[in-house]
Amino acid sequence: MLYDCAIIGGGPAGLNAALVLGRARRSVALIDNNRPRNAVTHASHGFITRDGVTPAEFRRVAYEEVLRYPSVYHLQNEVISVAKNESEFEVSDSSGLRVQARKLILATGVKEIFPEIEGFYAFYGKSLFNCPYCDGWELRDQPLVLVSNSSAIYHTAKLLLNWSKDLLVCTNGQTFLSDEQKERLQAKGAVVMEQPVAAFVGHDGQLEYVSFTDGTQVPRAGGFVTPQFVQSGELGERLGCERTESGGLQTDGAGRTSIPGVYAAGDSSYFMPSQLIFAAADGSRTAASVNLDLTEEDFNEC
CATH class of the missing domain: 3.50.50.60 (FAD/NAD(P)-binding domain)
Known part of the structure; x- marks a missing residue:
């Protein structure tokens, strides 16, 4: 199966991107290793209607909502490599599964060095x-x-x-x-x-x-x-995505990186402020860019 988009990372950015794309009737492979950075946190704050929610409860409700859309598939594995072909990406995970997708969103976040x-x-x-x-x-x-x-x-x-x-x-x-x-x-x-x-x-x-x-x-x-924030993975670097001075993946402000077809959302594209509400909003904005680009490509096909 060729997905419209593969999203690597199931934090607030990846989940909100999957929600927006699912509602746009796009086929999505949401790939997540289930090791959230904020697992140590007792409660998350600053997100209206979700103030004080535990990270575990936030993820539970988010996945429940996202997976209501039949075109969104959740693959719970570790991504080990991504390759770009002429017109698509191939994502390989730790189980040996290979996923093909037209677009790729990197929502892998950051890790903290204290x-x-x-x-x-x-x-x-x-x-x-x-x-x-x-x-x-x-x-x-x-x-x-x-x-x-x-x-x-x-x-x-x-x-x-x-x-x-x-x-x-x-x-x-x-x-x-x-x-x-x-x-x-x-x-x-x-x-x-x-x-x-x-x-x-x-x-x-x-x-x-x-x-x-x-x-x-x-x-x-x-x-x-x-802490010092660094990328939690090297996928963007391996694909050749340009970095910002602070180490995030450089985007055009709408999620598009320097590599065509590759997008970055949430903490992957900026390191501060590292907050739930910022990451979720960026995931939504990036998903809209993916859907727009897919729409233009499909509409202009001969």
């Missing part, structure tokens, strides 16, 4: 997070910590002061903050510490204090650690 700090993963998704817009409300007015190895630390610190005035800003041994920036943060009540962080300490997922390599310990109830 600073190597002892104890971090015991608290991640419980009292330590990476997105203030996603989890800042739940930590409001508590003593918070921000640990960042990024040049965006000043911007993030300013944002976090909207949720809590009791903020400890940790550069983790880096020098991303200028003297002026440190002075301005301190004038707002934030405490800046530049020594490396040794460990996060607490019990049952609840952070209690931050320990530094010089022996200092500062009590904290929760906070944010900013």
